[in-house]
Amino acid sequence: MSDALLVSNLALWIAVLVLAAVVVALVRQIGVLHERLQPVGALALASAAQAGSAAPVVAATDLDGRPHTVGGPAADGRDTLLFFLSPSCPVCKALLPVLKTLGEAESRRLRVLLASDGPRGEHQAFASRAGLSLPYLLSTQLGVAYGVGKLPWAVLIDAAGVVRAHGLVNTREHLESLFEAQSLGVASIQEWVQRTRRGAA
Amino acid sequence: MLDPALELVLRGALALLFGSSALHKARDPAAFRAALEGYALLPARLGGVAVLALTSAEALLAATLLAPASLGARAPALLAAVALLGLYAAAIAVNLARGRRDIDCGCAGPRSRQPLSGWLVARNALLAALALACARGVAPRPLVWIDAVTVAGGIVLLAAAWSAAHGLLAHAAALARLPEGT
Numbered sequence: 001m002s003d004a005l006l007v008s009n010l011a012l013w014i015a016v017l018v019l020a021a022v023v024v025a026l027v028r029q030i031g032v033l034h035e036r037l038q039p040v041g042a043l044a045l046a047s048a049a050q051a052g053s054a055a056p057v058v059a060a061t062d063l064d065g066r067p068h069t070v071g072g073p074a075a076d077g078r079d080t081l082l083f084f085l086s087p088s089c090p091v092c093k094a095l096l097p098v099l100k101t102l103g104e105a106e107s108r109r110l111r112v113l114l115a116s117d118g119p120r121g122e123h124q125a126f127a128s129r130a131g132l133s134l135p136y137l138l139s140t141q142l143g144v145a146y147g148v149g150k151l152p153w154a155v156l157i158d159a160a161g162v163v164r165a166h167g168l169v170n171t172r173e174h175l176e177s178l179f180e181a182q183s184l185g186v187a188s189i190q191e192w193v194q195r196t197r198r199g200a201a
Numbered sequence: 202m203l204d205p206a207l208e209l210v211l212r213g214a215l216a217l218l219f220g221s222s223a224l225h226k227a228r229d230p231a232a233f234r235a236a237l238e239g240y241a242l243l244p245a246r247l248g249g250v251a252v253l254a255l256t257s258a259e260a261l262l263a264a265t266l267l268a269p270a271s272l273g274a275r276a277p278a279l280l281a282a283v284a285l286l287g288l289y290a291a292a293i294a295v296n297l298a299r300g301r302r303d304i305d306c307g308c309a310g311p312r313s314r315q316p317l318s319g320w321l322v323a324r325n326a327l328l329a330a331l332a333l334a335c336a337r338g339v340a341p342r343p344l345v346w347i348d349a350v351t352v353a354g355g356i357v358l359l360a361a362a363w364s365a366a367h368g369l370l371a372h373a374a375a376l377a378r379l380p381e382g383t
Contacts, residue, residue: 006347009347009350010350013350013354017354017358017361020361020362020365021361023361023365024361024364024365024368027364027368027369027372028368030368030372031368031372034372034376034379037379
C-alpha cells in the first residue's frame, strides 16, 4: 500500500512539473507574440494624408490663442503650407527664415502655418527666440491626422482643401519642390522624376 | 506548526525570490534606480543609497533564510522578509492610491516592464503570510528521502508559477495597449 502511494506521489510530481513547464513555455510564447505584434521602429500611420485627397479638417489654436482651421475650402481662396517642426530640430530652425520670407512674399496667395505639439512654454520661448510672427499651432491631433512621422514635414493644401504635395523637407530646395510639384500636378518631385524617366524609357 | 518539508519548500522559495531579486538589482542598479524614482516616494538624493540598501538587504535575507537553524537567524530573517514585503506593498499601494498605475513595477528585473496593479499588493500579502507561517516554527518530524523530492519539486513548481504569473501580468498590460479588433 505505502509503495503504491509512493509511486503515485512520484508520478504526480513528475506530471505537475511537466505541466508547470508547459505553462511557463506558453506564457513565454505569448510574450514572443506580443513582441512580434509591436511595430518595429517608427510606426507608419495608415491615415497619412495622400496627395490628391481631401486634407483632414482639424481645428487648432495658435500660441496667441487665435483659432485656425486646417483643411477644408479656404474662405480667402489662399493655399495653405503646413510646416511641422519642433524646437529641438536644428533643420527646422534653419528653414524658418525661408518660411518667413515665403509667408510675407506670397501672403496674397499662401497662408503659412507652423505646427507642433508639446508643452506650450517651450514653444513660446522658441518662437520668441526665433522672432516668429507666423501662426504657430499647437495640436497633437494635427500631426496624427496628417500622419507626420518625421520632422521637418511640410504639407501643401490648395484653396479647395485638397492635399497637393507633402514630404520631408530638409532644405529650401525641398520646400520649393512642393510648389513645383503642385504646379506640375504630381504628389512629389520624386513622382515627377519617376514619371519623366518612365516617359523617356 | 508547519510540516518541516513544507516549511523547507516555502523558505527555499523565499530565499530564491530574494536572491534572484537582489541579483537583478545588482546587475542593473540604474534600471532599479529609475524604477524607484518612478515611485516618487524618496528625494532624488537618496536614490543611490536606497538602491544599495535594498539590494544588500535582499541578498542578506536570501543568505540568512538558508542559514543553519543553529545560528538562530532564521526567525528574525523571516520577520525581516515580512517587513520588506510589507514595505514594497505599501509603496505600490501608495502609488495606486495616487492613480499612478503606469509606472514600472521594478519587480522582476528591467526586462519585464510591468505596470502597478492591485494584484501586486495581494501577491506581497500572500508572500508575507507564508513567511509568517514559516516563522511560527515547524512540527518535529524526521525528514526522509521522499521529502527531498517534495522540497525540490515544490521549489521548482513555485518558481515556475511565479514566473508564469508575472508573465501573465506583463502580457495583460501589453494586451491592454493593443488596439481592439486588429
